[in-house]
Amino acid sequence: MSEIQRIPHASHWGAYTLLVRDGKIVGTEAFAGDPAPSPIIHSVKDWADPTHRIKQPMVRRSWLDNRETSRGEDRGREEFVPVSWDKALDLTASEINRVRRDHGNASIYAGSYGWTSAGRIHHAASLLKRMMNLVGGYTGHVDTYSIAAGPVILRHVLGSDDACSGRANTLDTIAEHTETLVVFGALAPRTAQIESGGLGRHTLELHLKKLTERGVKIVLVSPLRDDLPEWVNFEWMPIRPNTDAALMLALAGEIVAAGKHDRDFLERCCSGVDVLLDHLAGKGDGIVKNAAWGESITGVPAEAIRALAKRLPDTRSMLTVSWSLQRAHHGEQPFWAALALASIAGHIGLPGGGVGYGYGSLGGVGAPIGVAKSPAMPQGGKPNPDFIPVARIADLLLNPGDTFTYQGRSYKYPDTKLVYWAGGNPYHHHQDLNRLRRAWAKPETIIVQDPMWTATARRADIVLPASTSIERNDIAGARRTTHIMAMHKAIAPVGEARSDFDIFSALAERLGVGEPFTEGLDEMAWIRRVYNDTREDARLRHQHVMPDFETFWREGIAEVPVREDVTYLADFRENPEAHPLGTESRKIVLGSKTLAKLGYDDCLAHPAFIPPAEWLGDERAKEMLHLVSHQPLGKLHSQLDSSEYSQSTKRNGREQVRIHPDDAEARDIRDGDAVRLWNARGQCLATAQVTDSVRSGVAILPTGSWYAPADESDNALELSGNPNVLTLDVGTSKFGQGCAAHTCLVAIEPYRELNVA
Incomplete structure (x- = not known):
């Protein structure tokens, strides 16, 4: 038996060492400098399992025979034909050229979105966009499914989206100075396991422990009690989903009524x-926004609202708002209302005070802020302006030529003939999957490049098998991490899989842009270049010395320069005139002239509670539950869904839906029962977990289970517990157009066919 090789590597869950013997991964060791490594790293070996891998290029049979005249409705129903790499690449390049020539580059949707790899060189979506920019452009997307409405409104009222992209108060200053911490949504290590581009150190738990040791007053506002760890001493306010803006405004109203608002801050720093x-x-x-009004909407007792309102201005208070709150109908409002509440309390710009967004939503939010250039494969300039808000993909495909609005301007959806999706799975993260399936039939050609036979790949015309990160060399790192990490190739590619860089290099050659795409560099030369770009920037701008490339590549990790103990808007608070914001007034906007002029009914001129399309206050839906589809514990999105760790979080092979004992009793549901969740959009199975950790009237079903319809009918029963057959596919508002996944009412009942006594 040969000796074990130790291979440095990294993923979105952190840095680690792969233990490899005879070409197989036999173990994983976490980075020694990580105080709370994610257990998901031990699932990485399952990428090598051939069960779900695409082993060779494939083409849908009738598309191969009829090309663009084939029936899109047959996607997902037909068998695939294996072809050679040359054939697959020739077909792909030919389709790109045909659509460019006959319909224009805007008819190619290459706004590919996904988390396939933490690696920056083989980042599939970036490579696709780099290639398409060299041949005239494409229709792309703006913002993300995770966070769209939030940054849109903050760019308008704060002048940038820094406060929700990891550049607000760092957690170290919160742990040191905050006296009252109000957590709207979650502050959970479950979601802080993950960071786009990788993470050197997971530190959220360290800061939560310090807050607990200091005896800080912590209030959790969430329908789920374990959105904070059980060892944290906190007060739980189990709120109705989608009503956080009402609670924030009720708190603000009580503070103002008591005359405790910070008049000086409001006058100097706000418009x-x-x-x-x-x-x-x-x-x-005619409605006073006070505690009684807040209780009527949120379900939080008025007495608790008054007590918290009394405390907020009198102690150094910090509001944290999860990204999840803005993934709802009118999702702009809780982000804006939190800013308004923090402004009225008056602690913005003071150590440990104010408001920040996304703490716990990703591991790097609240961490020391990276200040050097992040490693990245450059995409180049986009020659054409066409785009959509990211979650409007089904609208794009179903409604070519229709108008949409975004940030106060109007645009038109192009007529999409070709979709190229690389390294992502919209049948995981998009809403109303039955509607997406109808939309997915519209393009003439769909190309999917991925390692796995996802539901998206199974509904493609051309399928290109990409390798996973453990089968190639790469480099990890991003602006929300303290380290850059080497990703060494650990095993040989599975089947005929090729790296994303090699696939796009071959396509670029066929499209006549091979040299400008590669710039004459191979995989290792690109890794060296982007590392040295970061190293030189760190030296010149920050006098930070990073090791030379050979040392970095051998040791597997290098620290980057960061800022610690950051207080957001401290300079602005001290002197607003000398440090103006990029808003209409150069101050924090609490009443917007721009939005007043636009006159939108779903995004008013001030923060407001606007009843969502579906919520527990809707008298038409008294027997339904509000579904919250949060991030899973055992995987990232849908990645590694079949791994042992992910499967251990399920029951009977299905995701578990958590419901309150009162709701279970009313529906004759027992713990462990198979249940059916349904509404007008779709239906799925899950396994019931009856627990008082969830608010009554609410059901919690994690995302990420691979979409598994019983058949290809219009409203097939989804068998694995994928909540996005149920979720609402509408924009958050005319202004933000974000994802509204958390606005969703469902019915639930025992599924007797599977519940055998």
Whole structure:
């Protein structure tokens, strides 16, 4: 037996060492400098399992025979024909050229979206966009499924989206100075396991422990009690989903009514204050925004609201708002309302005070802020302007030529003839999957490049098998991490899989742009270049010395320069005139002239509670539950769904849906029962987990289970527990157009066919 090789590597869950013997991964060791490594790293070996891998290029049979005239409705129903790499690449390049020539580059949707690899060189979506930019452009996307409405509104009212992209108060200053911490949504190690581009150190638990040791008053506002670890001492406010903006405004209204608002901060640092104060006083709608009003909407007792409102201005208070809150109908409002509440309490710009967004949503949010250039494969300039808000893909395919609005301007959806999706799985992360299936039939050609036979790959015309990160060399790192990490090739590619860089290099050659695509560099030369770019930037701008490339590649990890103990907007608070914001008033906008002029009914001129399309206050849906589809514990999105760790979080092979004992009793549901969840959009199976950790009226079903319809009918029963057959596919508002996944009512019942006594 040969000796074990130790291979440095990294993924979105952190840095680690792969233990390899005789070409097989036999173990995984976490980076010694990580205080709380993610257990998901031990599932990485399952990427080598050939069970779900695409082993060779494939083409859908009738598309191979009829090309663009084949029936899109047959995607997912037909068998595939294996072809050679040369044939597959020739077909792909020919289709790109045909659509460019006959319909224009805007008819190619290459806004590919996904987390296939933490590696920056083989980042599939970036490579696709780099190639397409060299041949005239494509229709792309803006923002992300994770966070779209939030950054849109913050760019308008704060002048940038820094506060929700990991550049607000760092967690170290919160742990040191905060006296009252209000967590809207979650602050959970479960989601902080993950960071786009990899993560050197997981530190959320360290900071939560310090807050607990200091005896900080912590309030969790969430329908799920374990959105904070059980060892944290906190008060739980089990709120109705989608009503956080109402609670924030009720708190603000109580503070103002008591005369405790920070008049000096509001006058010096904010604009539109009178618009907000008039709304709180009910001058526009006759409804005073106070604790009693807040209770009627949120279900949080008025007494608890008053007590918290009394505490917020009198102690150094910090509001953390999860990204999840803005993934809802009118999702702009809780982000804006939190900013308004923090402004009224008056602690913005003070150590441990104010507001920040996304803490715990990713591991790097709240970590020391990276200040050097991040390693990345450059995409080049985009020659054409065409785009969609990321979650509007089904609208794009179903409604060519229709108008959509975004950030106050109007645009048109192009007529999409070709979709090229690399390294992602919209049949995991998009909403209303039955609607997506109807939309997916519209393009003439769909190309999918992925390591796995995802539901998306199974509904393609051309399938190109990509290798996983353990089968190639790469480099990990991003602006929300303290380290750059080497990703050494550990095993040979599975089947005929090729690296994303090699696939796109071959396509670029066929499209006549091979040299400008590769710039004469191979995989290792690109890794060396992007590392040295970061190293030189760290030296010149920050006097930070990083090891030379050979040392980095051998040791597997290098620290980058960071800023610690950051207080967001400290300079602005001290002197707003000298440090103006990029807003309409150069100050924090609490009443917007721009939005007043636009006159949108779903994004008003001030933060407001606007009843969502579906919620527990809707009298038409008294027997339904509000479905929250949060991130899973055992995997990232749908990656590694078949791994042992992911499967251990399921029951009877299905995702578990958590419901309150009262809701279970009313429906004759027992713990462990198979249940059916359904609404007008779709239906799926899950296994019931009856627990009082979830608020009554709410069901919690994780995302990420691979889409598995019983058949290809219009409303097939989904068998694995994928909540996106149920979720609502509408934009958050005319202004933000973000994903509204958390606005979703469902019915639930025992599924008797599987519940045998």
